[in-house]
Amino acid sequence: MTALTKEDIEIATRAAEHFTRLYYTAYDSPTRVDDVPNFYRPNSAMTWNGNPYGGVDAVRELMAKMPPTKHEVQSYDCHPIPGSQPPSLLITVSGSVTHGGGPAANPASTPAKSVDGQPRVFTQTFILSPDSTTPPASGGLPTYYITADTMRFVG
Template sequence: MSTLTQNDIEIATRAADHFTRLYYSTYDSPTRVDDLPNFYRPSSALTWNGKPYQGTEGVRNLISSMPVTRHEVQCFDWSQPPNLLITVSGTVTHGRGPSGNPPATSNKSIDGQPRVFSQTFVLVPDPSAAPSTKGGEVAKYYVNADAMRFVG
């Protein structure tokens, strides 16, 4: 195992921060059904609240079956390169929020209510991505494994 340099750590920090921002803005976008699967590969594994999905088509099937979302990331941490383990905590609202629910919706319904989630990603360098001009830094990672769970 090689020793990490300060530059390695800075690159990983930027990659984790960039991934987290881009992933959730894509997830919450109107084009998410087409764009979110681009973070994955056919061999990627996803577990969404205990239910397994496989690869880009699994992600597409999951996303296309859920209402619009709004994520608020409260914190994230990451581990050392070359693979990145990123853990994210935050809240997600599915649908248009409580005011978007039909009038007959019970106040105790979870529909449209913010829910706390925890999500863990294993990102690996994408061998097909072109290296950047900054010291051979791999410009892109893909999601090899993803586990999301509602908390509470």
């Protein structure tokens, strides 16, 4: 197994910041049904709260069924996975997400303890693979796509 270099760690750190910003901006945008699937490939796997989805079309269908979102990323961490150059990345993200218009958008009949429209704590883990078919992104960073993605509400 190839040891990680300081450059691998620097690439991972920059790529994680870049990816996290782009991904959640796309996810929260009105055009997410078209934008978010671009992060995936036909062989990508996603698990959303225990429900499996495979490939770009399934991600697009999930995005189309979901109400608008607003993510607040509190933290993320990235670890380069040795074995490829540039390395694949394991990224873990935690934060909160509000679906719909927030509590003020709920009908008056919504129970006070309902999670509808309330911020919910989530954790999301991604495995990103370098995309050799696309030129490097801004700042010379490799272009990555999501190989695997699992999202879970934790609160």
